[in-house]
Amino acid sequence: MNCERVNEVLFLFVDNEMEEELIDPFRDHTEVCPYCSRRVNYTRRFLLLVRQCCGRRSAPEGLRLRILSSMPHRKAAERYH
Numbered sequence: 892m893n894c895e896r897v898n899e900v901l902f903l904f905v906d907n908e909m910e911e912e913l914i915d916p917f918r919d920h921t922e923v924c925p926y927c928s929r930r931v932n933y934t935r936r937f938l939l940l941v942r943q944c945c946g947r948r949s950a951p952e953g954l955r956l957r958i959l960s961s962m963p964h965r966k967a968a969e970r971y972h
């Protein structure tokens with residue numbers, strides 16, 4: 892799995908909705924990629940906050956996009972490949 896793929900399935904992982912066969916590759920990548928592991932932590936905290944505030948199970952799509960676009964640019968992670 893690479894950073895781009897992690898980015899696509901990040902919310903599924905944090906939401907515990909990830910397909911079984913994706914979990915290991917996802918974990919393998921986030922263990923070695925500081926950028927993605929930070930992103931997972933950030934997203935987890937964010938979703939927790941959203942649930943506490945809004946009582947929603949997951950973040951509205953518009954909010955997800957805003958959060959994702961406010962994260963550090965992916966270029967920062969390219970050296971980890």
Ligand SMILES: [Zn+2]
Pocket residue numbers: 893894895897920924926927968971
């Ligand atoms: Zn990565």
